[in-house]
Amino acid sequence: MKHALNPSTPHAAAWKARAMAALRADSSLSVRLARYNAAMARARQIEDAGVAV
Template identity: 60%
Template sequence: MKHARNPSSDRAAAHRAMALSALHSNSSLSVRLKRYNTHMAKARSLEVGGAK
């Protein structure tokens, strides 16, 4: 039997990956940090919301 994947955890993992790639982008430090923080906040909220 296959287990269904949780879409919230998949999206949270995607946002964590986007956060890490934002740190390595070719942009100013302030832009990279803003993108990183935005994606990590979304990932954290998805993890908390998925745990309910």
């Protein structure tokens, strides 16, 4: 039985990398945390959509 690859996995990984980069940015803590949370929320959304498909 063949299993299809989940194309959202690399996309979610890219958003997680973006979230980690947001933490290391040269911005205030509140801005870094907001950007991190937004990117991680997007990554979770992509992962959840991939599981539902």
